[in-house]
Amino acid sequence: MHCPKCQIENPGNRKFCHECGAKLVLTCPKCQFENIPSDKFCGDCGHDLTLPSELLRKELSFDEKLERIQKYLPSGIAEKILSQRDRIEGEKRQVTVMFCDMKGFTPLSEKLGPETMYAMMDEVYEILIRKVNE
Structure with a gap:
C-alpha cells in the first residue's frame, strides 16, 4: 500500500507508514468504517470519501x-x-x-x-x- 502522504510503499498489514508515520486507513466521516487510502467511496455505506x-x-x-x-x-x-x-x-x-x-x-x-x-x-x-x- 502506498502512503497517501509520502508515497512510500508499505506492507499491506501496516496501519501507519514506516517512513512518515501517516495513518494508512481512511476513516469514513459518515459511518467510521476504515477504508484503504485509495478508496473513493466507503466500503460500508458508499459515502463519497x-x-x-x-x-x-x-x-x-x-x-x-x-x-x-x-x-x-x-x-x-x-x-x-x-x-x-x-x-x-x-x-x-x-x-x-x-x-x-x-x-x-x-x-x-x-x-x-x-x-x-x-x-x-x-x-x-x-x-x-x-x-x-x-
Whole structure:
C-alpha cells in the first residue's frame, strides 16, 4: 500500500507508514468504517470519501454561509444584495461567468487528500476573485 502522504510503499498489514508515520486507513466521516487510502467511496455505506470532511460535520447556519460567501465578493456587495433581497429575488439579469479548469486536478487531489485540496482551492478562489474585482 502506498502512503497517501509520502508515497512510500508499505506492507499491506501496516496501519501507519514506516517512513512518515501517516495513518494508512481512511476513516469514513459518515459511518467510521476504515477504508484503504485509495478508496473513493466507503466500503460500508458508499459515502463519497473525496468530499472535504469538514463539510459533513454540520449544516452551516445562514450567518456562516454569508460569512463564507462574503470573502469572495467585493466589500459591501453581500449587504447590498441582502438589503434588496425581496426586490431582486427572482430577478433575471445578464451576468458574466468565469470557468476555470485546473490541469491535473484529479491526480493532485488523489495525492493530497480532500482536506488539503479544499484548503488549496480556497486560496485559488481568493486569488481569482481578487483579480476579477481589480
